Every structure is written in C-alpha cells, then in structure tokens.
Amino acid sequence: MIERTPLLNVTTYIVLCIGALMVFIPLWLVFVGATLTVREINIPELHLIPGNHLFENLSAAWERGHLGERLTNSLIMSLGVATGKVAMSAITAFGLVYFRFPGRMLIFWLIFITLMLPLEVRIVPTYAVAANALWPFQSILDATGISGIIASLTGIQLALEWNLLNSYTGLILPLIATATGTFLYRQFFLTVPDELLEAARMDGAGPFRFLTEFLIPLSRANMAALFTIMFLYAWNQYLWPLLATPDRAGFGTTAVVELKMLAPNVSTTGGGTPDWNVAMAGCLIVMLPPLLLVAFMQRYFVRGLIATEK
C-alpha cells in the first residue's frame, strides 16, 4: 500500500532519519576514536570532532594485530564459505526440486532440521569432529568391534586421525553445513515455470545443461544476495574461529577474533593507559572489506530485484 500525503511523507522521513542516526552515530564514534591520541581518548568526555592521528593509529593496529595475515585468513575463510555455500545450496536444491528419487522427502526434512541447529548449538560435537574428522568412523569401527578384529588379525591398532583445527578446511566446512541457502534456492527453483524446463528438454538439454545454462543464469540475483550474506556471516564469525584456531603463533586466526586481542586489557597494556584509539582503528580496518563487498554487490541484487525477468 503506497499512500502519499505531506504529513505521511514528513513522518516517514523523520523515522528514517532517526533510524539512520542510530546506526550511524556508533560508527562515527569509532571513526573519531581512531583519530585521537591515547591521552585524548582517555579524557572522560565525548569526542565528536575527529583528531589528526588516524594514520598512526591505523598502522599501529595493523602491526600489533598482524592484520595483514589475519585479513588474509578472514578473506580466504569468508570467500570459501560464501562460494561453498552458494555451490552446495544450488546443487542440493536442484536435486530436491527437479529429481524424483526414493527418500527425497526424508532428505528434505533432514536438511530442514539443520535449520534448527545453528553452529552455536552444535559447537561441542563440531569441535570434536574438527579435531579429528575421522573420529565418527573410528567410533563406529570400535563400537562394532571391527577395529578389535583388525587388531587381532594384523596386530595393527587402528587409529584414524585427521585434524582439521588450524586449517582453512576446518574453519570453512562447519559453516557451510546449514540449510538456509538450500531453501532460498529451492524457493527460487519452484518459481521457475515448468514450461521452461519442458522447452529446454524439447531442445535437447539434459539436467546438467539445464542447471548451468538456465537455472544458474536465472538465479544470478539470488546468488549475489546469498554470496554477500554468507560472506558477511563468515566474516563476522567469532566463536568458531576462536575455537578452531588454537595455534595463534602458527596458523593465526581471523581478523574479527584478533580484534578481541587488540582491545586493551591488563596483559597488553601492562597496566598502562588503555589505548582504545588503536582498537578503534583496528575496527575500522576490519570493517572495510565487508563494506566494500556490499557496496560492490548491491548493484547486482538490487538490479535483480527491480528488473525481474520472469
């Protein structure tokens, strides 16, 4: 319902402005904080005007937080999650919508159930699996007594181990294994008219061609949206990278986890003045890549939303 009266317009603008301010003010405070000196930021008063120490603070944060390496880690992890998620969702939804096979509904519901199990809920078993991805198989072998038989026959004690901690695989895989994207794609595939599939079949296209030459090009806007959302989701992860990267000196961790280390505490300042200005500068740096991605991708999915091609 679109109604236009002057009063309504004014009210709409006021509400929008208040909303925008509420989002913008904290960001502005972070930016201002990142431009001050240690002394200035610790004076108990609210700074609203930027100082002129931005670049010092940025480079201090960059060095102290090893942000070069951390951002690389974050970038690889987020790209991996976003790409993996898009690919997996498209393929599973394709299978669910376009093929009739036994157990299809069962698989559908199994996937559906994972919606109720976000990473935070299953973090302990996920950690156990990541620590040794072959552990579930080992347990099955142990429980069924097969490893005992192997041991007595060959004298080899079976110990399957594949540690995923401190690796990109370990960071990425658990975040891919959720159903949200599958549902997005399923919904989209269900809106594709049957006649398109039939026309393509008459023209001789098989399932693979239909996926790559029809569904994927048609779902470009969906893909851009899902990719962006998943990139942000992965980039902002805190709990999982914190657990999955215990080797801080070697593999390191992600940029967002590292921010925690940049925040002043007794061990970093050694009891000196807390340097929030550097932490704020770190925040600015870590915020930048997702911001750029959204700015870049939004053209695609906004265009996709406006020019809906049936």
Add this chain to the structure above:
Amino acid sequence: MAAVSLSAVSKKFGPNTVVDKVDLAIEAGEFVVILGPSGCGKSTLLRMIAGLEATSDGEIQIGDVVVNDLEPRARGCAMVFQNYALYPHMTVAENIGYALKVAGLPKADRIARIQSVAQMLGLGEFLDRKPMQLSGGQRQRVAMGRAMIREPKVFLYDEPLSNLDARLRVAMRAEIRRLHQRLGTTSLFVTHDQVEAMTLADRIVVMNQGRIEQIGTPDEIYRRPASAYVASFIGSPGLNLLRVNVSTNDGHIKFGDGQLLAYDRKIWKNLQDGPVTFGFRAEEARLASDGRGLSIRFSFSEELGSSRLIYGAVADEEAVLMIDHDEKFSADETAALSIPNSAMQFFSAETGRRIS
C-alpha cells in the same frame, strides 16, 4: 516429415482417466488439428507425443519407431507452447539457436541457420533483443522459430495463438498455414477454437472427455457431424438441436408443442419411431414466404454485417436462424421456417450418434 500413429493410448492421473484409448493415425506431412473444450485432454495427448508426459497405456509411433520410452529430444518433435516458454535470459538469436547449440553445431552454421529462420519469420531486426522486449506476436514468432530451426519430423502446437488479439491471431493463422505449405512438416495443432480448426486443418480430431468423437476433414465434420456433441461444437453458431418424436408411419416428426414437420421417408430410412434429436444449420433454414412451416418465436438478433443471426424458440427450445441482411424481420414476432430435407440431421436421443 514422419507419420505419427497412436494406438489405444491412455493417460490416467491417479483415478482420473484423462485420455481414454485414443487411436489416431496421422499421415506424413498432414496438418491435424485436435479440437475440444477446455479440460478434455488435448494438451495431455500432445504432451504424451512430445514425451513430456508418460503414457499409462498404449503405443505411440513416430515414423517407424515406437517412441514410448524415448526421451523428448530423441523423438524429433518440436513444440510451440501456449505461453511460448521463451528463455528469458537469452537473446532472440540464442533462443532460436539453442537446440543447435545443444546439438553441438559449429557456430558459423548456427548463425547461418538462425539468420534464415529469422528471415522467414520477419525477426531479422530483433535478433539481439531479449524476449521481454518483444510484443506478443513477436514472441510467438520466436517460439515458432525455435521449433522450426530444428527441422523436426513433427511440429506440435499447444494453443499457440490463444494469447494474441483477434487480428494478430488471424494473421498468424495464415502464416502457420503458409509455413506448413512451404515446409510440409507433419503438424499437430491443439485448439479449442473451432474457427482455427476449420481454417488450418487437413483433418480435425474432435475430442470430448478424453475420447475422440470424430476424425474428419473440416468439410465432413461440418456437413456430417458424427454426433450431436460435434454438431453443437462446430460452426458458428453450432447446429440447432431440438428434441422431437418420430412417427415413421406418418412420415413426420412431432415437436414438444405438438407441431408436425414432414420428412422424406425415402431419404431417412433408418429413422425409427420414438424420440430423436433433430438438427439443422442456422444458415440452411429459410423464412417461409407463404407462412407455412415450423413456427418459431423470435426474441433478439445479432448483426454480423453481411448477414444477421436471429435467436428464437421452437417449442420452448432455443434455435438460431441466419438470414440475409436485407431480409425483413421484427423481434417478438412468430414466423414460419421451411427446412428442406437436405438440411435435416438426426441424432440418436440416447447415444447422441448420427442417424443416417
């Protein structure tokens, strides 16, 4: 070009039999129109031939090959869909050439064939547009081009003209007919519009509730409808149908209100005493100048330009008459109709089949 033959083809959706033991033999190069009301199973029949729907029973043959278990692409049919089903993300050229791309034809050959098809359909200047940027008639042509370019053995059309406005429909109808004359491809055309059927078909297949009522040339179907159902469906207006009682002894039929009409017993030998359905064409009955004949009470008229339709009632059953434009008549008057023996048709009251 290939012959198509169906023997005892049926389709069930759950308990519903949608197509019921259809036998149909289409000769190579023939243009056959499947005509029937909405929901009678026309599309289903066509889709079974295309391979988009599995048959529940029976055998479909294209050329010499039984195609029941073949994929659509292996059957050599091309289909034009009711709402065209153009590929929205491809240009007109890509739409038309897609089948060739799938078939792995080199690009240069593809372009040449797309050009020649586009030429034939007058689509030359639209090749780089997307379907969204075309008018309904142009989209229709693209759909035709997409089917033509494969040089299929059989063309299948599922109500391809029903989304066009009246004038465009007539123009496209002529175009389809012209294309068929030029290419000579066996064609099956589904429609519920009897004018389309009459103008396009070499032979018409009239369907009703999943069964074939009659197969015949447009002329046969118009002149000698095999059943009351076909008679009422074909022609505009359809055949007038009135319930009467035959008396073979006296050689007349008796209408509901007691009026009598004599018929020639030498022509109608197979008539038996009892109720039958009596039919006559609106354009074959005349207003009797001497006032003797079947009495009809007029209620209103429709102007057709060269002629006019007058609606009325004979023995409380609706009847239509077509008269010349300058013939005089006034509403709410009673007149007498003369119906020659050559214009009379009779159908069984129970089965609706024709009595000859």
